[in-house]
Amino acid sequence: MNPIELLSDDQYTLVYNALSFGTAVMLGAFVYFLTQMNSVAKQYRPAVAASAVVVGIAGYHYYRIWDAFGHGHMNEGYRYADWLITVPLLVIELLIVLGVASDQRKKLMKTLVPATVLMIGLGYPGEVAESTGTKWLFWVLAMIPFAYILWVLYGQLQAAAQRESSAVAGAIRKATVVLLVTWMVYPIAYLFPVFDDSSGGLETLRQVGYTLADITAKGLYGLMVLGIAKARSDSAA
Numbered sequence: 399m400n401p402i403e404l405l406s407d408d409q410y411t412l413v414y415n416a417l418s419f420g421t422a423v424m425l426g427a428f429v430y431f432l433t434q435m436n437s438v439a440k441q442y443r444p445a446v447a448a449s450a451v452v453v454g455i456a457g458y459h460y461y462r463i464w465d466a467f468g469h470g471h472m473n474e475g476y477r478y479a480d481w482l483i484t485v486p487l488l489v490i491e492l493l494i495v496l497g498v499a500s501d502q503r504k505k506l507m508k509t510l511v512p513a514t515v516l517m518i519g520l521g522y523p524g525e526v527a528e529s530t531g532t533k534w535l536f537w538v539l540a541m542i543p544f545a546y547i548l549w550v551l552y553g554q555l556q557a558a559a560q561r562e563s564s565a566v567a568g569a570i571r572k573a574t575v576v577l578l579v580t581w582m583v584y585p586i587a588y589l590f591p592v593f594d595d596s597s598g599g600l601e602t603l604r605q606v607g608y609t610l611a612d613i614t615a616k617g618l619y620g621l622m623v624l625g626i627a628k629a630r631s632d633s634a635a
Contacts, residue, residue, distance in 0.1 A: 401472045401605075404598040413605045417464035420609040424457030427617040434624055442627035448491035449620035452484045456616050460609075477608065478522045484616060485514045492551065492577075495626045496558040496570070510550060513543040525588065533592050541585060548581060566629045573622045576614065583611035 405413065431450035435443055459480035466473045489510050493503045517540050524536025555574040559567040587607040590600040 401601050402470055404596065404601045406598055409598050409602040413602055414467055416606045416609045417460060417467055420613055421457060421460040421464050423613050423617050424453045424460055427453040427620060428457055431620060438627040439631035442495055442631060445491040445494040445623055445627055448487050449623055452487050452616050453620060455483050456480050456612060474525050478518060482515065482518045485518060486511045489514060491623055495623050496554055497630065498554060506550065510547060513547050517543040517547065521588065530592050537585065537588060544585065548578065551577060566626060569622065569626045569629050573626060576619055576622060580611050580614045583607055
């Protein structure tokens, strides 16, 4: 069943406007991050560049989702294609800005990047499945790499906070909260069709929830990464 068929006129308008808003925020953030490249020390510019790439890719996919939605189709494939590219980049930019040593960063990337790909890849079959059992199965499977990623990143964030100045440590603690709270939205919203696959209200909440979580995890998080990079740059000056 096409999820759009579940929505009332008001619910359709809300989701449509949320997708439009997501598109505008992502593309606006893309331009902003490009203008901030030279505001941080050279070693942190790749993290800001990664932020720009993340929101740029997200902006393109949100435009495609929004356009398809306007023509009566909800293509979750665009959302998962976006996540498949941007989530590994979010992990990489965080490791860069945290100042993780090069050899340790390469070691972490060899496990974290495949884990992100596995997480997204396992989530998609459950997202598009009709069977509740299938949705639960792939949710449980995807939660295994999801939990591993959060555990490793939380440890790295805490370690970085302990070795930095108070200004940098404060920015890192805020980023930790955003990371943990925002990422928990995804597995919860994923299960809404399991709870009730005929509710237009839950489908609306799911789509708006995904959109706001993406804005936070990519746009706001990118701003926080930029803030950490600036604080680290000032500390090193």
